[in-house]
Amino acid sequence: MDQSLYSQFFCLSLYSKDYPIKPSTLYHILTGKRTASILFKAHTYQLTKFFSIFPNLKREQYNQMIQKFIARGWIKANGVSEEFYLSEQGKAEVEVYFSEHFYPQRLNQLLNGKATKEFWKKIVFLTQVLSELRYQNKRYLPLDKEWKNQLWVKNWLKNRPLDKQELALSFGKEWIQVLANLDSFSAEIVVSQLTGHEKFGKTITQLASMYKIEALEIAFLLQNVTIQLMDQIVRKKEIYPLFYLIYQECIGDPYSSLSQSTKLTAYYLDKGLSIENIALKRNLKANTISEHVIELAIIFSDFDVSNVIPDTDYQRLITVFQSNEKITYEELEKEMPHVPFSWYRLIQVERSRADE
Structure with missing residues (x-):
């Protein structure tokens, strides 16, 4: 930046x-x-x-x-x-x-920033491939040079029941439908980014120069439009079956925003293991697992804090916080000396949700 x-x-x-x-x-x-x-x-x-x-x-x-x-x-x-x-x-x-520039209100980087980026990257790459396929052109430079992403496209195409020409036509129709529901400026930016047969998408720098606004503002605009597209696809998935398949791949895993280590902790929590048992199983410190749990509580508003704190302690903590909402950990230790800091933090997170 x-x-x-x-x-x-x-x-x-x-x-x-x-x-x-x-x-x-x-x-x-x-x-x-x-x-x-x-x-x-x-x-x-x-x-x-x-x-x-x-x-x-x-x-x-x-x-x-x-x-x-x-x-x-x-x-x-x-x-x-x-x-x-x-x-x-x-x-x-x-x-x-x-008042004169776009402000990114709809982003949620922590929860789905990575998935949003992946969705846009896949849909743009697939657009190029299907466009060239529509014209039966095999001699072109793919947008994405990474082998794993090229392999993804090949497998995605192979697993679709439609004839390739029909698939390309259906994908194009979904684009037309989804663009029709965007405002004209957003639709124009999206189309300007797309690469296809005898058409090269513009970079963010080129778009910034074209519209005479800064590159970061264009990048935020594109992220916002991608979120709009995804929301639209989810609401009307029956109209966008192909786009929805890609969406599911990117967003389908609720833990896609997590690191591999935190994701594994979440998996074991779902299995009913305690923090101590997860630490033993993974040969990690309990404090490390507790940090993962705090991360999960922050990211997922429906995370049930009471599942990782013994019921008697949980009820007592709620009572203490109700009597002193701004209690410090040092003050809490005087009343409940055995309570680890992670429990204190988890109760803070849980109680702050009511103010959101």
Whole structure:
């Protein structure tokens, strides 16, 4: 991510007038440092939807941007701490800028950012292959050079019962239907990205130049349109059977957003194993498994915290939190010395869902 005007105002928009944010923590959220503490902060700051949105952001570049915000009075220090609030001036600057620019409201990077990217990549590649197939052209450069993705296309085509020409026609008709339900600008951007027979899709940089807006704004627009497409396909899957098959492959696994290690922990939890038994089975520390559990509770709003805390302790914890919602772990230890920090954090996550 370069230090473009759009990226600066986007980062400024992540600060709040209602609660202070620590710039170093925000940096770890934006770059996707996947620890239980950072994930919890992303949850607290209501920024899980932007988790890992700038994985290549350089720390020095980010710090320079924050210093600019401070110098201009756009963010104000919370007393002597390292946390900052968005100032009235900063809020006004954000509102003016985004009154004329797109703001990515619908993203959910933590839950399905990877799956959304995969869906778009597959559907664009398959569009090229089916377009060339429609014209019986076998001499073209595939968009995707990775063998595993080329193999996916071959297997996907092989497993469809339709004749290849019929398949290409049906896929094209689904594109026409799905585009008809987008606004004209979104549809234009999508079509501009597609590659097919004697047509080459434009890059994000080329689109940014064409529309005279920054590349990051175009990238966010495309992500937003992809989410719109996916929502539409799910709502009317009977109209988009081919697109829906691809959607299912990308989104079908509820744990697709997780690391392999956390995914395995989720699998064992589903089997009814306790945190201690999972740790023994996997030859890992119980604290590591507990961090996985906190991650699951943050990502999945229907995760049942009471399943991983003994019932008596769970009920007592609920009672304690009801009497003191802002209780610290140090204060809790005085009342319940045996309670691990992970239980404290899980109850915090569970109780914060009511405010969402």
